[in-house]
Amino acid sequence: MIQLIVLLPLLAAAIAGLGNKALGKLPAKILTTGALFISCALSWPIFISFLTGSAEAHVTPLFTWIQSGSFDAQWALRVDAMTAVMLVVITSVSSLVHLYSWGYMDEEPDQPRFFAYLSLFTFAMLMLVTANNLLQMFFGWEGVGLASYLLIGFWFRKPSANAAAIKAFVVNRVGDLGFMMGIFGTYLVFNTISIPEILEMAPSIAGSTIGFLGHRFDTMTVLCLLLFVGAMGKSAQLGLHTWLPDAMEGPTPVSALIHAATMVTAGVFMVCRLSPMFETSQTALTVVTYVGAATCLFAATVGTVQTDIKRVIAYSTCSQLGYMFFAAGVGAYGAAMFHLFTHAFFKALLFLGAGSVIHAMHHEQDMRYYGALRKEIPITFWTMTLGTLAITGVGLPLIGVGFAGFYSKDGILEAAYAAGGAGTGAFLVGIFAALLTSFYSWRLVFLTFFGKARWAASEHIQHALHDSHGHDDHHDDHAHDDHHHAPATGTGGYHPHESPWVMLVPLIVLSLGAVFAGFLFHDQFIGAEGGIEFWKGALSFDSHLMHAAHEVPTWVKFAPFTVMLTGLLIAWLAYIKNTDWPQRFVATFTGLYSFLLNKWYFDELYNFLFVKPAFAIGRFFWKFGDVGFIDRFGPNGLAALVVQGNKVTRRLQSGYLYTYALVMLIGLAAAATWAMTR
Numbered sequence: 001m002i003q004l005i006v007l008l009p010l011l012a013a014a015i016a017g018l019g020n021k022a023l024g025k026l027p028a029k030i031l032t033t034g035a036l037f038i039s040c041a042l043s044w045p046i047f048i049s050f051l052t053g054s055a056e057a058h059v060t061p062l063f064t065w066i067q068s069g070s071f072d073a074q075w076a077l078r079v080d081a082m083t084a085v086m087l088v089v090i091t092s093v094s095s096l097v098h099l100y101s102w103g104y105m106d107e108e109p110d111q112p113r114f115f116a117y118l119s120l121f122t123f124a125m126l127m128l129v130t131a132n133n134l135l136q137m138f139f140g141w142e143g144v145g146l147a148s149y150l151l152i153g154f155w156f157r158k159p160s161a162n163a164a165a166i167k168a169f170v171v172n173r174v175g176d177l178g179f180m181m182g183i184f185g186t187y188l189v190f191n192t193i194s195i196p197e198i199l200e201m202a203p204s205i206a207g208s209t210i211g212f213l214g215h216r217f218d219t220m221t222v223l224c225l226l227l228f229v230g231a232m233g234k235s236a237q238l239g240l241h242t243w244l245p246d247a248m249e250g251p252t253p254v255s256a257l258i259h260a261a262t263m264v265t266a267g268v269f270m271v272c273r274l275s276p277m278f279e280t281s282q283t284a285l286t287v288v289t290y291v292g293a294a295t296c297l298f299a300a301t302v303g304t305v306q307t308d309i310k311r312v313i314a315y316s317t318c319s320q321l322g323y324m325f326f327a328a329g330v331g332a333y334g335a336a337m338f339h340l341f342t343h344a345f346f347k348a349l350l351f352l353g354a355g356s357v358i359h360a361m362h363h364e365q366d367m368r369y370y371g372a373l374r375k376e377i378p379i380t381f382w383t384m385t386l387g388t389l390a391i392t393g394v395g396l397p398l399i400g401v402g403f404a405g406f407y408s409k410d411g412i413l414e415a416a417y418a419a420g421g422a423g424t425g426a427f428l429v430g431i432f433a434a435l436l437t438s439f440y441s442w443r444l445v446f447l448t449f450f451g452k453a454r455w456a457a458s459e460h461i462q463h464a465l466h467d468s469h470g471h472d473d474h475h476d477d478h479a480h481d482d483h484h485h486a487p488a489t490g491t492g493g494y495h496p497h498e499s500p501w502v503m504l505v506p507l508i509v510l511s512l513g514a515v516f517a518g519f520l521f522h523d524q525f526i527g528a529e530g531g532i533e534f535w536k537g538a539l540s541f542d543s544h545l546m547h548a549a550h551e552v553p554t555w556v557k558f559a560p561f562t563v564m565l566t567g568l569l570i571a572w573l574a575y576i577k578n579t580d581w582p583q584r585f586v587a588t589f590t591g592l593y594s595f596l597l598n599k600w601y602f603d604e605l606y607n608f609l610f611v612k613p614a615f616a617i618g619r620f621f622w623k624f625g626d627v628g629f630i631d632r633f634g635p636n637g638l639a640a641l642v643v644q645g646n647k648v649t650r651r652l653q654s655g656y657l658y659t660y661a662l663v664m665l666i667g668l669a670a671a672a673t674w675a676m677t678r
Contacts, residue, residue, distance in 0.1 A: 102503075
């Protein structure tokens with residue numbers, strides 16, 4: 001069963017990709033989508049068997065991959081509680097994204113290639129989560145990197161899409177360098193790359209030192225921090241986050257797949273999978289906590305001023321990943337995985353809902369050109385509202401009933417408070433980020449679905465009115481950061497349309513997850529007793545911490561609820577009741593607004609520190625190294641020497657007999673002189 005789950009997407013990707021246009025659009029879509037739904041149908045029984053306690057962790061060996069001396073890399077598929085969680089998350093979201101893409105990409109001429117990329121991405125992620133050794137995990141790790149590059153740059157004729165794909169690839173190479181060094185160091189220390197063997201031996205290595213960068217450091221701290229650098233790149237943590245918002249240049253289904261269930265959660269999964277290693281180094285855990293909390297705050301602040309609907313949700317993803325990491329940093333790995341699980345449903349719902357809005361608005365992504373859409377696209381409105389209720393953590397603390405994010409995000413905050421130390425700071429940051437999350441999430445809803453229609457000022461809408469075909473050649477799905485004026489109001493004669501049912505069904509299904517996923521599974525993921533029974537050693541589960549998290553003071557339980565209402569109230573006042581507040585805020589706090597709008601100037605800083613120097617070094621070696629030295633004294637120099645030599649010898653070829661006779665006499669005289677001197 002596990003082999004079918006993993007290999008069916010690969011088989012479908014190979015057939016659809018190699019067959020491409022010869023195979024045809026419809027067969028490619030049926031093949032890839034059908035394969036994913038079969039994988040999904042096979043994954044849920046595995047997950048349920050772990051929920052009921054009837055399954056045990058097991059490894060399915062396939063073949064020997066690499067064997068050299070003591071280095072032994074077996075290709076095997078590991079299935080335990082963590083794998084079971086990831087299997088249902090990946091296959092469920094991916095299958096729904098495949099189905100959704102039938103409608104969203106309907107007029108795309110390269111559909112077989114697109115669906116092949118989606119299935120390849122899913123296969124790589126499945127390989128990552130079923131890996132039984134670090135090299136196999138790295139294979140899946142790089143596989144999702146490759147597939148994300150292909151998907152983000154799917155519209156390769158758009159320069160912005162190409163630039164975004166390259167940026168994602170390059171930034172992730174920085175993180176992957178740390179991951180590779182962590183794998184090398186782990187093999188050096190443990191003499192194996194088998195994950196179960198490493199985790200079993202990790203406590204015995206604690207307290208030892210290792211040479212690194214000319215100094216001696218704690219062994220496990222060095223290894224864990226190197227591995228965490230890889231997680232920072234893949235999961236877009238502060239410092240290596242700059243690729244994530246630019247990835248919005250890809251089609252919206254790609255955004256849902258990358259940012260909901262797959263690539264960005266790989267780092268969280270890796271840290272939780274290797275949690276016994278991280279538990280041996282308090283320094284590494286503290287770093288994870290602080291980086292997660294900082295990312296949570298950074299992304300939430302930037303999300304408050306974004307106008308592109310997809311970028312708001314992208315920064316929301318970055319912020320929610322920060323929650324997951326600081327949960328892992330305080331030792332609440334079950335809470336981190338729980339939020340990963342619930343987040344996949346409501347974040348995929350929000351992204352696909354945004355795609356439905358974009359589809360209705362002829363690929364206009366700027367929320368300032370929306371408004372009054374709740375009656376035009378009611379199903380999209382209600383499903384996105386459910387997703388917003390989930391991500392903002394709406395629920396009743398005393399009764400303990402709420403949407404998915406209420407259980408998972410509140411569980412993280414309570415665990416951080418109970419952990420104390422660095423967790424206290426993370427708790428305070430998380431509470432403030434929850435306030436911002438509520439504000440920008442409801443801001444998105446109010447700007448999109450309420451107020452007056454502001455469609456007339458959209459150039460995309462105007463294009464739709466003059467183009468009966470509805471789409472341009474490149475399926476223009478990009479941001480409008482160049483609009484700085486307030487859009488005019490009015491519909492301009494345009495009437496948005498609800499998406500086809502092939503797009504709405506995934507929204508409805510994901511809505512069920514956004515509503516019920518937290519209520520149904522919270523005891524198994526984060527319950528003090530239920531967590532031990534469910535995880536069964538798949539990760540480090542601290543039942544004492546989780547028990548303490550359930551016993552925190554009442555004000556701690558009410559804090560997320562209070563800030564959620566506060567954020568909702570501020571958004572309602574600013575975008576429904578007093579719509580001039582945003583302009584007044586910008587006029588009053590111009591510096592702060594520019595700081596947030598420019599994403600804390602990270603891109604400008606990196607451009608100054610890394611991009612420009614890299615280009616300058618490249619130009620130097622090109623102009624002075626390659627052209628000025630190698631070409632000058634190499635092939636170009638030799639060619640010039642031959643040309644000059646030919647000019648000299650050409651003068652000797654006069655065609656007169658007496659000239660040749662003179663040359664012969666000079667030659668004979670020279671030869672005789674040489675012989676006489678000998």
